Amino acid sequence: MKQSDFLNIVLPFKDKVFRLAKRLLVSTEEAEDATQELLFKLWTRKEKIGEYKNIEAFAMTMTKNYCYDRLKSKQASNLTLVHSNYKEKETSLENKIEYRDSVNQVHQLIQNLPEQQRTIIQLRDVEEYDFDEIAKIVDMQPTAIRVALSRARKTVREQLTKKHNYGVS
Incomplete structure (x- = not known):
């Protein structure tokens, strides 16, 4: 296979790989390393x-596994889950702060989810994969993915509502 053929196959999903790695590893540098490692392995x-x-599903599975290995390693003991893809149009500073706080709260709530739910919510709600693709990546049945996703969303929704209603009679 020529380099140009390889790039035509891999480049369309390279950003998705990076976003998944960033979601799991937090650090932009760690995510870049993970993406580079994946590209090297594919090469x-x-x-x-x-x-x-489905090479994309295979690549996402490899990325997920690599990231989990990194998180389990001693070097990664200081990594946490953060997501910074949130961008907004021009609004007042007060609204920007409020939005940022809400997004940070949601990210913190997602961080507290079990690992499997956290991965599924990332793949479905952020990366917009369909259930069959997620099933291949996480090696689960689509029905089980729907249940886990529903539970994850419900947990985040309930905890966010609880935080927003705190102190309200």
């Missing part, structure tokens, strides 16, 4: 790429 397997039914 070393370039002759076998045609054998995979």
